[in-house]
Amino acid sequence: MKAQAQPTPFRILWRAFLEQFVANESATSDLQTRRAILGILAFLITPGFLLMMQTMPTYELTVLVAKARNMPELVERALDQLAVLFVVYSMATTGLVTVFVWDVLVFDKRDAMVLGPLPISGSTVVAAKLAALATLLLGTALAVNLVSGLPFAFVTGSPAGRIGAHLTGHLAGTIGGAIFMFATIVVVRGLVVLLAGPNAAAAVGSMLQFCLISAVLLFVMTPALISSARQNVLFLGAGDWMPTRWFIAVFEYIRGSVDPRLPRLAVRAAIAVPLAIAAVVVTMLAGYRRQLSRALAPPAKAFASAAIRRRIAALIAGRDHVARGVSEFVLTTLARSRPQQMPIVMAASIAVAIISVAISTRQGGLAELQTPRIVVLWIPIVIGYWIVVGLRAAFVVPAELPAAVIFRAHARLPSPSFWLGVRAAMIAFALPPALFANVVTVGPLAGWQTAAWHSLVVCLMVVIAADGASLLTRSVPFTQAYPPGHAKLKTRWPLYLLGMFAIAYFPVQAELRFRDDPTSLAVAAGACVVIIAGLEIAGRRLSRHWTVEADDDAGDPESPTTLDIGMSRGSLA
Amino acid sequence: MLHVHNLTKRYGALTAIEHVTFDVHAGEVFGLLGPNGSGKSTTVKILMGLLEATEGRVELDGRDARQDLLAYKSLLGYVPEEPHLYTYLTGPEYLRLVGRLRQIPDALLEEKIDRFLDLLGIYDDRYQTLSSYSKGMRQKVLIAAAVLHNPRIVVLDEPFSGLDVSAARVLKAFVRSLAAEGKIVVFSSHVLEVVEQVSSRVVILKDGHVVGHDSVANLRTTLQLPSLDAVFASLVKEENVEHRTSGLIDAMHLQ
Numbered sequence: 125m126k127a128q129a130q131p132t133p134f135r136i137l138w139r140a141f142l143e144q145f146v147a148n149e150s151a152t153s154d155l156q157t158r159r160a161i162l163g164i165l166a167f168l169i170t171p172g173f174l175l176m177m178q179t180m181p182t183y184e185l186t187v188l189v190a191k192a193r194n195m196p197e198l199v200e201r202a203l204d205q206l207a208v209l210f211v212v213y214s215m216a217t218t219g220l221v222t223v224f225v226w227d228v229l230v231f232d233k234r235d236a237m238v239l240g241p242l243p244i245s246g247s248t249v250v251a252a253k254l255a256a257l258a259t260l261l262l263g264t265a266l267a268v269n270l271v272s273g274l275p276f277a278f279v280t281g282s283p284a285g286r287i288g289a290h291l292t293g294h295l296a297g298t299i300g301g302a303i304f305m306f307a308t309i310v311v312v313r314g315l316v317v318l319l320a321g322p323n324a325a326a327a328v329g330s331m332l333q334f335c336l337i338s339a340v341l342l343f344v345m346t347p348a349l350i351s352s353a354r355q356n357v358l359f360l361g362a363g364d365w366m367p368t369r370w371f372i373a374v375f376e377y378i379r380g381s382v383d384p385r386l387p388r389l390a391v392r393a394a395i396a397v398p399l400a401i402a403a404v405v406v407t408m409l410a411g412y413r414r415q416l417s418r419a420l421a422p423p424a425k426a427f428a429s430a431a432i433r434r435r436i437a438a439l440i441a442g443r444d445h446v447a448r449g450v451s452e453f454v455l456t457t458l459a460r461s462r463p464q465q466m467p468i469v470m471a472a473s474i475a476v477a478i479i480s481v482a483i484s485t486r487q488g489g490l491a492e493l494q495t496p497r498i499v500v501l502w503i504p505i506v507i508g509y510w511i512v513v514g515l516r517a518a519f520v521v522p523a524e525l526p527a528a529v530i531f532r533a534h535a536r537l538p539s540p541s542f543w544l545g546v547r548a549a550m551i552a553f554a555l556p557p558a559l560f561a562n563v564v565t566v567g568p569l570a571g572w573q574t575a576a577w578h579s580l581v582v583c584l585m586v587v588i589a590a591d592g593a594s595l596l597t598r599s600v601p602f603t604q605a606y607p608p609g610h611a612k613l614k615t616r617w618p619l620y621l622l623g624m625f626a627i628a629y630f631p632v633q634a635e636l637r638f639r640d641d642p643t644s645l646a647v648a649a650g651a652c653v654v655i656i657a658g659l660e661i662a663g664r665r666l667s668r669h670w671t672v673e674a675d676d677d678a679g680d681p682e683s684p685t686t687l688d689i690g691m692s693r694g695s696l697a
Numbered sequence: 698m699l700h701v702h703n704l705t706k707r708y709g710a711l712t713a714i715e716h717v718t719f720d721v722h723a724g725e726v727f728g729l730l731g732p733n734g735s736g737k738s739t740t741v742k743i744l745m746g747l748l749e750a751t752e753g754r755v756e757l758d759g760r761d762a763r764q765d766l767l768a769y770k771s772l773l774g775y776v777p778e779e780p781h782l783y784t785y786l787t788g789p790e791y792l793r794l795v796g797r798l799r800q801i802p803d804a805l806l807e808e809k810i811d812r813f814l815d816l817l818g819i820y821d822d823r824y825q826t827l828s829s830y831s832k833g834m835r836q837k838v839l840i841a842a843a844v845l846h847n848p849r850i851v852v853l854d855e856p857f858s859g860l861d862v863s864a865a866r867v868l869k870a871f872v873r874s875l876a877a878e879g880k881i882v883v884f885s886s887h888v889l890e891v892v893e894q895v896s897s898r899v900v901i902l903k904d905g906h907v908v909g910h911d912s913v914a915n916l917r918t919t920l921q922l923p924s925l926d927a928v929f930a931s932l933v934k935e936e937n938v939e940h941r942t943s944g945l946i947d948a949m950h951l952q
Contacts, residue, residue: 136797140783147785237781240747242798243771 133244137252144228145260172271180279207375212368214269214298215305220336221264222309226329229313231415250412265302290379297375300393307400314407330465341477430459437552450545454601457523464518471514475507496570498632503565505628508558508586515550516593519601531600543667550590558586581635584652589627591659698722699881704753706739713739714905726876728896729885732933736905737885741854746770774848778855780835784828788838799846813841832859850881869895893925903933
């Protein structure tokens with residue numbers, strides 16, 4: 125009987141690197157890997173189906189109209205718009221998946237310390253990492269684009285007998301764009317680590333996650349907005365430097381469009397893809413050299429200090445040292461720890477998507493927005509509100525649970541100081557981005573005088589939102605594990621939306637109504653102050669029920685353990 | 698024999714170690730000592746082939762280790778100072794990864810993993826990820842990973858970290874047994890009493906230089922000091938302990 129061949133180091137490492145993309149530390153990896161892969165596939169395929177359901181009926185209607193009016197250019201324009209939609213969607217989705225695995229895109233010190241002492245050549249390690257990246261990329265790109273590519277080709281190509289050309293054009297444009305996006309992010313990740321260190325890379329990762337989640341949400345919610353942008357941004361004018369246009373050109377050229385500009389742009393895509401892949405290989409080799417061959421990690425200097433937010437929190441906490449300590453702990457953790465940033469990134473992306481939908485579905489264009497309106501004035505409050513929602517979720521994502529012992533060892537609970545610290549941190553975290561949004565949106569659109577006045581409303585509403593959310597906290601943030609099913613997202617999302625209207629829509633409506641009535645404005649402001657005072661009293665009372673006890677009954681994981689050779693488990697036989 | 702010859706490592710303008718030379722014989726436990734920042738970790742990383750020396754070389758049986766680094770690494774087992782592990786893997790999964798990368802046949806590997814987990818008392822935790830392991834349990838996994846392939850050279854960097862007294866006693870006996878088997882054992886630790894018990898010879902580093910290199914007994918006799926602890930304090934010229942202690946008390950009393 126032939127012995128089973130031993131897997132090669134390349135294959136073992138390829139699989140290990142691949143598992144890193146989907147693994148987390150909460151479950152055994154086999155089970156977790158399978159669940160994660162299923163979740164990712166569902167996440168990737170579902171929006172693709174939604175896109176097809178939204179776009180194909182419109183396309184077929186366009187075909188009927190074009191036939192009736194004998195205007196074939198209408199069909200061609202619809203196909204152009206679909207090309208824009210699919211290529212940009214492919215790039216955004218691939219980018220999103222890539223930033224979700226941001227931390228394991230390149231080699232790190234852990235790889236160096238685990239793999240470095242083993243007898244494996246550097247070329248094997250780098251090749252396995254590249255193969256794992258390629259597997260992730262192709263899996264993502266095919267899952268995202270086959271879902272739309274096949275129906276697209278059959279619906280749009282069959283009447284002219286060009287199913288093959290339409291499918292090839294679709295896949296070449298979308299997968300080419302996906303490769304370019306993926307490679308660019310990997311190179312950015314590698315360069316940031318090499319040049320600025322792992323902490324800077326973590327900060328950049330959260331920012332990219334925010335941008336790409338917002339982009340994908342926009343696709344799902346407003347595909348028409350994206351496709352209509354073709355005329356303004358993506359295809360015409362002086363924007364030939366935009367990579368999206370190069371891959372749209374590939375799509376359209378292979379599909380059979382006769383636009384004379386396409387070959388020139390498509391050539392750029394044909395040059396950009398191999399260059400991007402080569403850049404990934406070079407980055408990986410440099411990362412390998414840095415981390416594995418030299419076993420040197422960039423110095424782990426603290427990157428983000430949240431200095432401004434900590435000052436704001438200190439002002440709110442006043443002379444209460446415990447409250448100041450808690451608020452500093454919360455803000456510094458949020459600034460430096462990516463797992464805690466993730467819920468906030470997701471919530472902020474939802475805010476951006478909601479704001480974009482609200483603006484894009486209005487008629488009248490920019491001129492109409494240049495007067496004080498709810499759709500403009502609520503922007504900073506919506507952002508502040510959703511950041512508070514994200515903060516509340518982030519608080520139950522634990523950070524170094526064993527370290528929570530410091531609160532058990534040093535805390536004097538129940539104490540309102542802990543609640544005051546959390547409240548101060550929430551306000552200090554949510555207020556700056558809300559006020560920044562006020563400056564960059566309300567100021568230019570509705571005027572600086574309106575923005576200045578509106579900033580007071582923004583402050584009051586963010587404080588109320590933070591006070592309200594802090595009442596739902598029962599422990600020092602990040603010190604308790606997230607109870608399974610605690611979020612109840614399926615049932616609570618209407619509450620979040622209602623909360624948004626209560627905090628952002630109705631107050632702005634009242635502000636607009638009372639803006640010329642100082643008495644009513646004073647009454648409204650007084651009501652807000654009363655609400656804030658009431659929430660503070662409630663918060664102080666509820667803080668009596670706070671706990672710092674750990675949920676984990678497995679004992680202190682830092683305690684010494686016994687080697688126990690042949691003792692508790694008896695003999696080896 | 699492992700011969701470390703005139704090792705020097707520079708990081709830009711910083712010299713981490715300079716002209717470090719020592720030999721380690723088969724069947725010997727060799728202690729590598731030094732205060733923080735003395736160059737111990739750099740020396741260990743060069744020994745492990747993780748770092749390339751700026752000058753000097755590591756020789757095994759007269760052959761430069763870097764001439765065939767993979768063959769050299771295949772003879773090494775290493776317990777690192779910090780528990781660098783893929784914490785999303787379970788204990789057996791981690792050992793399987795290391796064992797397969799060392800080309801241990803599957804059937805043998807599974808048997809070895811089961812026996813190691815059983816003997817180390819972590820068999821019942823085999824379905825948990827390493828993230829949920831205690832510090833001591835992780836240390837056991839690292840010890841198992843280091844000797845899984847029956848290495849000729851074992852480098853132990855603070856191997857007792859997280860282990861309790863009885864576990865440490867077992868490990869000390871295990872280290873002596875490794876040497877008795879004829880293996881080359883390099884042992885680095887801050888716990889000088891342990892080093893004194895298990896090591897036949899030591900090298901003491903300070904600021905990247907060798908300040909002492911001999912058997913523990915010879916060092917004690919030469920310097921006329923009662924223990925390795927006293928020898929170490931004498932050679933690295935530690936700051937006056939009483940002075941530092943009174944400073945700490947003063948700082949505590951600051952109002």
